[in-house]
Amino acid sequence: RKAAFSSSARHLKDINSVTVIGAGLMGSGIVQVAAQANYKVTMVDTTDAALKNGQAIITKSIKRVAKKKFGEENAAEQQAFIDKALSNITVSTDGPAAVAGSDLVVEAIVENIDVKQALFKALDQAAPADTIFTSNTSSLPITSIAEATSAARRERFGGLHFFNPVPAMKLVEVVRTEVLKDEVYDSLATFAKNTGKTPVECKDTPGFIVNRLLVPYMMEAFRVLDRGDAKAKDIDVAMKLGAGMPMGPLELADFVGLDTMKFIIDGWAKEGKIEEALVTPSKTLNSLVEQGSLGRKSGKGVYDYS
Ligand code: CAA
Ligand code: NAD
Known part of the structure; x- marks a missing residue:
């Protein structure tokens, strides 16, 4: 009983602001569901053209979500929902600057270990010590990606695996490495729930569960x-x-x-x-x-x- 009390009292990292790196199919969807859940989100990619592509995906998808949520006839409610969600999103081509003010980083760039490690090495130096890092990788070990960061960061580095199309698929796999802190795991599961998804826990094995x-x-x-x-x-x-x-x-x-x-x-x-x-x-x-x-x-x- 006592153990249960102390575990429920563990301090969860309060996530308010999120940076998503990668504005492709997955990154744009993650930005969208986080913004709909009222998180402040920065969407980062390498070029303005890639950011525009991400914004176009979001604009199209959020209209579908609003129509479904409020019904065809409630145009004003639909528009208010869309405007509020979009007002939570900013875009940037400067990843290190974006993560300097973020509680959570979700990486959704190309599925290549070298490119992901180079990115995280730079982000590790720019982000506050308590910022949580995650990757949306489909197949790479989270532990290997996290090797590009400091030992302290690795305890705050998990997997957050969303599914395509993100606004419609209800699952998030939350990946626990050997060194991930319990309270970080809990913060990630809470974040997934707040975006309307059901989290499942899995170990850092190839493809996790679904893939x-x-x-x-x-x-x-x-x-x-x-x-x-x-x-x-x-x-x-x-x-x-x-x-x-x-x-x-x-x-x-x-x-x-x-x-x-x-x-x-x-x-x-x-x-x-x-x-x-x-x-x-x-x-x-x-x-x-x-x-x-x-x-x-x-x-x-x-x-x-x-
Ligand atoms: N944005 C917002 N909402 C969307 C959407 C989008 N891009 N795509 C679909 N939806 C919503 C629709 O609004 C619709 O809602 P209602 O039925 O409640 O009105 C619902 O999803 C179904 O959409 P549709 O009726 O248009 O079409 P559908 O019935 O053919 O479903 C689908 C579309 C959900 C994509 C369905 O075909 C499906 O589930 N496909 C399989 C997807 C899948 O397996 N994804 C996993 C891929 S693997 C992966 O992601 C992991 C990896 O690492 C590679
Ligand atoms: P995508 O090709 O649609 O988008 C990738 C984006 O990352 C592009 O916009 C590209 O410009 C950007 N990018 C590349 N290098 C970058 C860097 N160094 N910094 C910032 N941005 C960079 O790819 P996707 O389908 O969105 O996949 C992204 C990740 O999500 C991959 O790890 C993939 O395995 C994983 N994933 C994909 C799916 C899927 O069904 N497509 C599902 C779940 C997970």
Whole structure:
């Protein structure tokens, strides 16, 4: 009983201001749900064009959210909700300056360990000692990314893994490394709940829970396609109508981004911590990425969206 009391009295880091690094598919969605929950959010990317892309994704999505929340007929309420959320967002190309005033950093940049480590090295020096760092990585060990930061920061460095499309998907995986402080874990779970999501706890293992199961399934669909055992459309229709999936595995890969899919699978193959058969590359996936067909975000992937 006493233990329960003392644990509930643990001090939670009060998160008010958030910096999200990366204004792509995921970063823009994380900015949006945090702003809707009334956090002050700074969205950071390397160029103004990337920030504009993120703002365009948010503008489109938040209209859908407002319509659903208040109903088609309540235009004034919809607009007030949109204006309030958007007023919580600022944009910047200066990551270190943004994190200097933030309680929480969520990184959602390209799925590459070297690029992520270089970013966090710079941010570690610029952020206050108690700022919590997180990565939205799909497949990289949080512990390895955190190696770019000081030992003290590593105790305040967790995984915060949202799902695509962020405004619609209700899960966040909160990843606990061996050294993450309990009170930091609790602050992250509370933040996830405040954005309207259900947090689940997982260890820092490849793919956490969802991607450890989902990515091998999607890669197996590419291998069926590679062998010519079925056409893309038939694979997708089969999994939607025969297994109740909201999207087929190849449609979903286009939705995730084929470059991200390839980063995930090549990274796991290199690390050698997952059964070899599950990380066998796909000719189709590799050749599409080589042609710059990265899925929906580039207008073409397995399917053509132009
Ligand atoms: N912004 C805001 N709201 C959105 C939205 C967006 N971008 N996309 C969908 N929605 C909302 C809609 O408003 C709608 O709400 P209601 O039904 O309550 O009105 C709801 O979501 C469903 O949308 P639609 O009716 O337009 O379309 P749908 O029924 O086909 O659902 C979907 C769309 C939710 C994307 C659905 O197809 C789906 O669940 N697909 C699978 C997504 C998935 O598996 N994501 C995980 C990818 S893996 C990942 O993210 C991890 C990783 O690390 C790679
Ligand atoms: P994306 O390609 O849509 O966006 C990445 C953004 O990061 C781009 O706007 C790019 O300009 C920016 N960027 C790259 N390097 C940067 C740097 N050094 N500083 C600031 N900005 C930088 O990618 P995404 O799909 O949003 O994925 C982002 C992260 O989220 C990846 O780690 C990915 O694995 C993970 N993730 C992706 C999905 C998905 O379904 N796409 C789901 C969950 C997690």
